[in-house]
Amino acid sequence: MKVRVTVMPKTGVLDPQGKAISHALGELGFSGVGEVLTGKVIELDLAETDPEAARSAAEAMARRLLANTVIEAFRVELV
């Protein structure tokens, strides 16, 4: 079962990469771009076949390793 974990910076945490991308888009002439946030997408292929068990396993992995909850929030989706 495939699970996708999306890790994004929490509100209020500086995201210099997002800022740099926003600036670069402006330089390229794309107007109307507000805040840009960068994060990570991590796809896991799990042996688990029960969707809820897979979700809770991925959440445990995210809390333990994939995200640092001091600065990042994560979202788990079954794909």
Place this chain on the structure above:
Amino acid sequence: MNAAIIVFPGTNRERDMALALTRVTGRKPAMVFHRETALPAGTDLVVLPGGFSHGDYLRCGAMAALSPIMAAVREFAMGGGHVLGVCNGFQILCEAGLLPGVLLRNAGLRFLSMDCVLRVERAGTAFTSHWQKGATFRAPMAHGDGNYFADEATLDRLEGEGLVAFRYADANRNGAARDIAGILSPNLRVLGLMPHPEDLVDPLMGGVDGLPLFTSMAEALVGV
């Protein structure tokens, strides 16, 4: 003082650290690979040196914080042992939860390799007793992720309890919250800092500004 330097894949400042420790103690530190599960008997000080452990994959220090040896390092720290983390070592200590907060990407996105000036905010510890509070000294820095971040409540607590060890005194180049360059644990026995005092411990290196860190530790931990 018997020091143990933890070596992870991608660690690259362990020899500088060993040189500095040997210079002040006359004893060569043990090099302990990250797959080990125990520290050498009689270890007085554990050092997590700089580098790019596990290629900085995922987040700086995240993989190293889960290495087998870190369970022993955590136990050592919980038992009142002294632990020093420099640069990547500071990042690992934060990821391992032995110090609060996290080191974010430098605000300007650039890797910073230059000297900075640090001010001693907390003297009288095993790491800082050979400085006066308010003293400033030069320290080389070399990092891409040195932007110290913690929530406001944590920052207030660190300041209130006198756990900020060092601040950048000349310029805040990496964006660190409240100019913080290094912090201590509540029992004052775990220190993490971004710059590299170990690289200024001999006139041949261009100065001895970093030597007080090592002479402080050698004095405090002698015969422990």
